[in-house]
């Protein structure tokens with residue numbers, strides 16, 4: 001490995017080999033091929049066991065030069081079903097598996113003498129620009145990103161006004177008969193409602209292979225994985241899917257906090273990824289925010305990492321995170337039972353671009369107004385219709 005300065009071990013020291021640092025490494029590999037990068041991951045693979053999905057603006061065109069290979073699956077939009085309404089949202093919907101991410105990162109490291117990935121390398125502490133490894137070794141980076149994942153994140157409090165959870169069990173299934181479903185169903189809430197707002201989420205990877213998730217916007221984090229897995233297999237027939245075999249199970253409890261945990265300092269280390277609040281509080285998803293951090297680090301000189309562009313980025317992220325967390329305060333604090341389902345249905349009255357900006361944490365002030373007043377039950381019907389009409393035109 002080459003280094004820019006003899007006083008430092010590397011230009012970029014990445015602690016934790018999950019989604020956040022994998023994206024940073026790929027962006028640096030493409031845009032700064034001469035920068036030295038060292039990624040330290042305690043496990044034996046990059047990215048754990050996940051399918052990450054993302055909407056069209058989560059991966060903006062400006063990032064496609066380095067991020068296009070992330071797209072493992074792509075569809076032109078997705079469908080939503082509620083009890084008495086249905087909706088098609090147009091715009092690329094994409095997914096990638098952790099196996100795919102692992103391959104991309106290892107290939108990037110193999111192709112470059114400046115990039116090193118150390119698997120099985122646990123870090124016990126990060127102080128400033130120094131990471132201390134389990135064997136006592138100390139490594140210094142000009143920029144250090146500490147992204148050790150949800151375990152390192154601030155715990156969310158409990159109580160009516162602390163927010164809630166998006167929690168789910170997903171089964172990747174082989175089907176006995178091919179399905180003609182060829183685009184994702186982001187939400188199908190035509191199922192028995194319990195434990196908050198409940199819906200099915202379906203990704204058709206191939207005619208005979210789908211992911212079926214049973215998802216809840218719930219006040220409580222508890223998740224009975226075996227019982228919900230059995231329920232998914234039982235519900236599948238009603239969704240028009242005949243399950244032959246379950247290939248893989250994934251479960252998640254993603255906090256949707258009522259107060260933003262986003263924090264970013266002006267010095268090392270950057271607490272990146274989930275631990276630093278680089279996720280969308282309104283969805284629990286983090287790919288869009290992780291891309292934003294990767295974009296920043298790969299587009300400014302290493303010495304300008306904490307310069308004016310950083311200040312702009314973190315100010316904008318802070319505003320978005322606070323707005324989205326405030327929506328959680330409203331939803332989990334005041335909308336219970338069928339009211340939560342109606343709230344979600346009304347949110348999807350918004351136009352496609354507003355929905356895309358919501359997921360990508362790029363809400364502008366007009367979007368914020370629309371989401372607060374158009375989608376909310378307290379909005380007079382006439383207003384909602386007018387605003388929906390102007391949003392669509």
Ligand SMILES: Cc1cc2nc3c(=O)[nH]c(=O)nc-3n(C[C@H](O)[C@H](O)[C@H](O)COP(=O)(O)OP(=O)(O)OC[C@H]3O[C@@H](n4cnc5c(N)ncnc54)[C@H](O)[C@@H]3O)c2cc1C
Nearest residue numbers: 016018019020042052053122123149252273274285286287
């Ligand atoms: C089941 C599930 C599905 C999800 N689906 C989506 C989705 O579809 N779209 C989306 O945008 N988001 C999704 N999310 C949310 C979010 O993307 C993930 O939480 C994301 O992985 C967070 O990225 P991260 O890099 O912060 O943490 P992680 O990806 O969790 O990575 C942290 C890494 O740090 C390593 N580590 C921890 N401690 C140490 C240590 N001491 N030393 C060295 N390494 C260490 C871990 O082993 C891990 O590899 C999902 C989350 C879950 C749980």
